[in-house]
Amino acid sequence: MRIASHDSAKPRRHRSSEDMILFAVGRQMFLVAAESVQEIRSTDGLASAALEIELPDFPKVTHFFERRHHNWFIVNACAHFRLPVSRPTLVLILRQARAALLVDHIVRMAEVPAVHPLPHAYSGDERRWYRGLAYLEDQVIPVLDPVGVLTRDEFLRLDAHCATVLAERECEGAAQS
């Protein structure tokens, strides 16, 4: 059998490209559509507004904050993607879901010519995590699906927990005044 030569062909380019944010979690790179990110804050900048969530069996969500009368949940990307622990410095506040992602750093903006579908071979949680894959400067990088950061059931559970936390704080406040 002949061995095929090294292949220099790149995934086909599509006409419409998309602006994306290339970010790092540990040594792993991810992309997210720029229009899916509402705001980028430093962890320090958000610390004063965030309240802690203590759900031992749900370690990926550590804090929440209130925005426009809704709870927004801060998801540690390391825990979400089951990567080794890193040192997040930034929070990407997402647009399509009430979630914010704790990431290590932004690498740069990138113009992504196409998002390729995730191969069917991938059948696990990653089908929810990723919109697809992008081929950028000789690297295949997963493209985050903001809607897949937390499931509907997870939102329900977190909302219920936060309602309890806020009610307790209200009671504590009333008792002190």
Place this chain on the structure above:
Amino acid sequence: MTAPASNAVGSFVLLQVGNRRFALSSERVAELAPPVRLHSFPHNSPLVIGVIVRRGRIVPVYDVAPILIGRASGTHRFYLIASRFFGRVAEASAIPLHGECELATGEIVPPEPNSPPYISGSLAVGDQRVPVLDFEALVTFRPASATPSAAPGKSS
């Protein structure tokens, strides 16, 4: 591919995983590719270790060595690219190989009763009997002791 009811002659690719030889129906095989860069990212799909880019397509790579030889693939020499079907959709899929491939034609005989489900028979090559792989059964095979676990991506 399904286990044949009776002996049948077919064309096969003989491939090497670790130091063992297996046969795969040549109808399934698209090409033998050089060991191009493997791109990995977090996921928890069993056996999948990443993707390669081949002829403009993103091709998932399955490390079947733990099933076939009981250890991870390690350094390999080629990728065998074969088709896997998801309903009517064929997806190019790669498995790392450790040695040269060759074509063989021969009679496939039904598997032994205690053969694992991914062995669909055996092929007589010289004085050897080479196990014939059922690709679909191989990449979906889960050992009884296997439990799903996260397989975080290696650094790309």
